[in-house]
Amino acid sequence: xxxxxxxxxxxxxxxxxxxxxxxxxxxxxxxxxxxxxxxxxxxxxxxxxxxxxxxxxxxxxxxxxxxxxxxxxxxxxxxxxxxxxxxxxxxxxxxxxxxxxxxxxxxxxxxxxxxxxxxxxxxxxxxxxxxxxxxxxxxxxxxxxxxxxxxxxxxxxxxxxxxxxxxxxxxxxxxxxxxxxxxxxxxxxxxxxxxxxxxxxxxxxxxxxxxxxxxxxxxxxxxxxxxxxxxxxxxxxxxxxxxxxxxxxxxxxxxxxxxxxxxxxxxxxxxxxxxxxxxxxxxxxxxxxxxxxxxxxxxxxxxxxxxxxxxxxxxxxxxxxxxxxxxxxxxxxxxxxxxxxxxxxxxxxxxxxxxxxxxxxxxxxxxxxxxxxxxxxxxxxxxxxxxxxxxxxxxx
Amino acid sequence: xxxxxxxxxxxxxxxxxxxxxxxxxxxxxxxxxxxxxxxxxxxxxxxxxxxxxxxxxxxxxxxxxxxxxxxxxxxxxxxxxxxxxxxxxxxxxxxxxxxxxxxxxxxxxxxxxxxxxxxxxxxxxxxxxxxxxxxxxxxxxxxxxxxxxxxxxxxxxxxxxxxxxxxxxxxxxxxxxxxxxxxxxxxxxxxxxxxxxxxxx
Numbered sequence: 001x002x003x004x005x006x007x008x009x010x011x012x013x014x015x016x017x018x019x020x021x022x023x024x025x026x027x028x029x030x031x032x033x034x035x036x037x038x039x040x041x042x043x044x045x046x047x048x049x050x051x052x053x054x055x056x057x058x059x060x061x062x063x064x065x066x067x068x069x070x071x072x073x074x075x076x077x078x079x080x081x082x083x084x085x086x087x088x089x090x091x092x093x094x095x096x097x098x099x100x101x102x103x104x105x106x107x108x109x110x111x112x113x114x115x116x117x118x119x120x121x122x123x124x125x126x127x128x129x130x131x132x133x134x135x136x137x138x139x140x141x142x143x144x145x146x147x148x149x150x151x152x153x154x155x156x157x158x159x160x161x162x163x164x165x166x167x168x169x170x171x172x173x174x175x176x177x178x179x180x181x182x183x184x185x186x187x188x189x190x191x192x193x194x195x196x197x198x199x200x201x202x203x204x205x206x207x208x209x210x211x212x213x214x215x216x217x218x219x220x221x222x223x224x225x226x227x228x229x230x231x232x233x234x235x236x237x238x239x240x241x242x243x244x245x246x247x248x249x250x251x252x253x254x255x256x257x258x259x260x261x262x263x264x265x266x267x268x269x270x271x272x273x274x275x276x277x278x279x280x281x282x283x284x285x286x287x288x289x290x291x292x293x294x295x296x297x298x299x300x301x302x303x304x305x306x307x308x309x310x311x312x313x314x315x316x317x318x319x320x321x322x323x324x325x326x327x328x329x330x331x332x333x334x335x336x337x338x339x340x341x342x343x344x345x346x347x348x349x350x351x352x353x354x355x356x357x358x359x360x361x362x363x364x365x366x367x368x369x370x371x372x373x374x375x376x377x378x379x380x381x382x383x384x385x386x387x388x389x390x391x392x393x394x395x396x
Numbered sequence: 397x398x399x400x401x402x403x404x405x406x407x408x409x410x411x412x413x414x415x416x417x418x419x420x421x422x423x424x425x426x427x428x429x430x431x432x433x434x435x436x437x438x439x440x441x442x443x444x445x446x447x448x449x450x451x452x453x454x455x456x457x458x459x460x461x462x463x464x465x466x467x468x469x470x471x472x473x474x475x476x477x478x479x480x481x482x483x484x485x486x487x488x489x490x491x492x493x494x495x496x497x498x499x500x501x502x503x504x505x506x507x508x509x510x511x512x513x514x515x516x517x518x519x520x521x522x523x524x525x526x527x528x529x530x531x532x533x534x535x536x537x538x539x540x541x542x543x544x545x546x547x548x549x550x551x552x553x554x555x556x557x558x559x560x561x562x563x564x565x566x567x568x569x570x571x572x573x574x575x576x577x578x579x580x581x582x583x584x585x586x587x588x589x590x591x592x593x594x595x596x597x
Contacts, residue, residue, distance in 0.1 A: 324450065325457075343457055347467035352435075354450045355457035357443060376451035384453020 015072045017065070017101070017108030018042060020145050026103075026110075026138055032128040035117060039142040040108025041065050041100035044084060045092035047148070052389065054148045055090060055382075056139065057099045058156030058163035061295055062228075062287055064107040067099035068092070073107070073286050079368065089379035094386075095152065102163075103138040104130050104294035110138075112211075112290030125211020125290050132302045136166045140174075150174045152389060153382060157181040157367035158334065159295070162302050165342070168323070169304060169315035177322045177385040179378070182331050182367045184338035185312050185345065186303040191333060194234055195296040198227035202289050211290055224289045225280030232279045237330040237363030245272040305345070312345035322388065323353040324381040326374065328366040354381060397423050400569030400589065404477060404503050407561065407591050408432060412474035415439065415499065417461045417491075418481040422449035425456070439464055462486045465494035473499040480587070482506040483539040489551065496557060496594050505589040508564070510544030510582040528567050529586050545582040552592060561591040 017040035025035025042065045047054060057067055057080065068084040070077060084090040084097055101109035104127065112127040143151065154175050156164040161183025168178040187195075202208060205223030209216050233241075248271045308314035323346055327339035336357045346353040358374045360366040367374065397405075401424045408414060410432045416425050419438025422445070428434035438456035440446045449456035457464075461478060462485050476499030478491070483506050485491045495502040507529045517525035524534040532539070543551075545564070552559055564572040564585025574581035581588065 322455065343459075344464070344467045347457075347464070348469065350469050350472045352437065352455050353457055354455045355459070356447050356450050357458055358447070359443065373447050373451075377447060380451035380453050384450075384455070387453060 015108075017072075019108050020142060022141050022145065026134065026141065028128055028134050029131045030129050034110060034128065036110075037103075037138060037141060038108065038110045038114065039100050039103075039138055039145075040105075041098060041142055042067055042069065043099075043146075044068055044097040045095055047096040047146070051148050052150065052152060053094065054096045054098060054143070054146070054151050055153045055155060056143065056151050056167070057084065057090070057097060058139070058154065058160035058167075059099060059102065060156070060158035060160050061231075061299065062283070062292075063160070064105065065099045065101045065109075066107075067097065074282075082370065083375070083378065089375045090155070090382065091379075095382075098143070098146065098148075100139055100142050102159075102295060103135045104291055104298065106288035106291040111288070112294055113214075113288055122214065123290075124214060125293070127290060127294055129301075130294060130298050132162050132166045132298055133170060135298060136163055136170055139163070139167075140171060143174075150176060153177040153179060153385065155179040155181070155378070156183070158183055158364065159299055161334075162187075162299065165304060166302075168319060168321045169308075172316075172319045172321060175321050176389050177324070177381070179324045179326065179381060180339075180342065181326045182328055182334050182339075182364055184334050185305060185342045186338075187299050187301075188338065192300045194231065194333075195300055198231055198296060199293055201226040201230070202293065208289070211293075213289070219284065220289050221281075221284040224284045224287065224292060225277075227292065228283040228287075229276040229280040232276060234333045235363060235365040237332065237361055239330060239361040240363050240365075241272060243361070245270070245275060250274055311348075312342065313348035316346055316349035316351050319349060319351050321351065322381075322385050323351055324377070325353060325355045326367075326377060327357045328360045328362070328364070328371075328374075329357055330361045331364040331366065333364040397427055398569045399571075400505060400565050400587065401427070401479070403563070403565065403569070403571060403589060404479065404505070405432070407503055408434065408475050410434070413472070414475045414477065415468075415473045416477045416479070417465065417495070418479055419445075419449065419454075419456055420479075421445050422452060422454040422456055424477065424479070425449075425454055426452065429454075460485075461491045461494075465491065465498060468498040470497055471500060475499055475501045475503055477503045479505050480507065483509075483542045485541065488541050488543075489555070492551070492555065492557070492592075496592060500593060501560070502557075502592045503589070504548075504592065505565070505587055506543065506548070507539075507587050508545050508582065508585050509542040510546060511586055512583050515583075527586075545578060545585060545588045548588065548590065549578065552590070556595040557592045558595050559590055560593055563589050565589055 019040045022037045026037045066078045068078040068081040086093045101107040104111045116123045154164045154167045161180035164180045202223035205220035207218040208220040305312035327336040343355045414436040416438045419440045425436035428436040439459045441460045446458045476495040514525040564574045564581040565587045567586045
């Protein structure tokens with residue numbers, strides 16, 4: 001395998017992210033007090049004088065705060081720039097949109113690459129275990145810092161949806177509307193299993209060095225690359241893979257087998273293989289292995305019902321938040337059945353909930369892609385919620 | 397908005413909490429929200445309708461009468477509405493029970509199988525009747541539990557529901573003149589609409 005990476009990520013932060021430093025730190029669920037806390041974030045649009053038009057967008061496992069602008073690390077457009085911007089479904093002419101790098105991440109927010117105050121060294125694999133609640137608590141500190149009392153909406157897909165749900169559960173009075181997309185109120189056994197395979201791939205890399213790879217000037221690029229390749233399959237669907245690649249074989253000069261040479265098992269490469277290798281190798285250039293382990297573990301721990309006496313309705317009882325749950329028909333990582341469980345719990349809690357399953361054959365990643373029905377759903381839900389929010393403001 | 401939807405809207409008090417089961421394109425809940433300041437929500441089985449409704453900012457969830465009412469707590473709503481759907485659900489009696497558990501009132505409309513044209517067709521042709529209201533052949537109709545106005549009255553009696561208001565309506569949804577006599581309504585009313593509540597409330 002030819003997964004390789006430039007070592008730049010092992011050298012520490014190269015880019016300056018917009019960051020707030022909170023010396024008071026954060027009390028983690030595991031008992032560790034993390035201080036100082038740094039949260040890297042991007043904002044779009046203008047906060048209204050009443051400070052009531054803020055939308056927090058929560059990113060997924062390997063996303064970052066570069067929501068709607070060029071990502072300085074990859075040079076690519078923001079991961080949701082087709083959704084967030086002037087006149088777009090999440091309209092920055094009207095809303096103040098905030099997106100922050102999650103706690104434990106590697107794009108400027110406190111994480112395994114940050115310096116531990118006690119040791120003066122980077123945390124690396126000693127970074128404390130975190131939960132979705134910790135991730136959201138860190139975001140809440142940023143929202144406090146920005147002077148926002150109540151978020152008009154919290155929106156997120158996949159792990160971002162877990163954060164949206166956690167916001168609604170932990171801070172019901174601070175969330176007017178919540179949109180959990182392609183997500184689940186708990187991480188399923190199958191998803192934990194996939195994460196475990198990803199982690200074992202990282203551990204098996206000779207460059208892993210028990211998580212202190214940076215001390216050796218190395219990164220577990222092969223392991224992290226394989227982890228990404230495997231995970232990427234779960235983000236797609238059989239139909240999407242068939243449509244995109246089928247059984248096509250690459251016939252370029254680099255992989256062509258000279259007629260004279262002896263037959264080889266891997267003399268030619270299926271396009272899907274080539275695609276996955278590319279996904280793996282580009283990922284290791286931008287993501288830290290310890291962050292990957294920290295955040296996947298936080299997802300595994302996520303189970304809102306278990307934390308509330310086994311009843312998923314409990315955290316949402318008396319909730320005034322308007323919910324819009326969205327799933328995608330071909331998403332087998334976070335299938336519609338899990339969204340339906342969530343919707344039923346929200347109904348048991350008497351919450352105001354909309355629920356749409358978008359017809360798409362593109363699997364879990366559909367929430368990042370062009371899906372007109374999805375765009376309409378987001379725009380409509382936000383517009384409808386805004387109408388209600390204004391109505392309530394008028395009553396006060 | 398259909399005439400019968402307007403009749404339903406007239407039964408609903410302003411600012412009430414309403415669940416429209418089978419909300420279609422969301423016309424009724426939109427109307428109730430805009431003109432009566434109701435907290436009106438919908439359940440709809442057709443995903444295109446759901447998407448269209450949510451895209452219009454309406455709180456609608458994908459689901460159906462048979463499976464998704466049981467989740468709501470008692471007395472979540474002031475009114476639970478079921479338009480022209482009772483005959484198509486799997487368990488009409490259970491659906492009614494759920495409606496009057498989660499809502500203080502139920503508003504139910506259904507096509508009347510006792511209409512004279514149906515009776516006459518069955519009598520004269522010996523075949524399943526086909527009319528503008530009952531317009532799908534027996535092998536493909538979604539209407540698996542047809543009933544007459546009298547049948548419905550009997551069920552309400554058995555279940556102990558109080559009929560606060562009833563009216564016969566014609567095919568287009570306009571109110572029909574058979575207000576006094578159930579017998580005449582059952583013969584000449586193409587559809588019926590009932591406003592129910594639980595006994596003892």
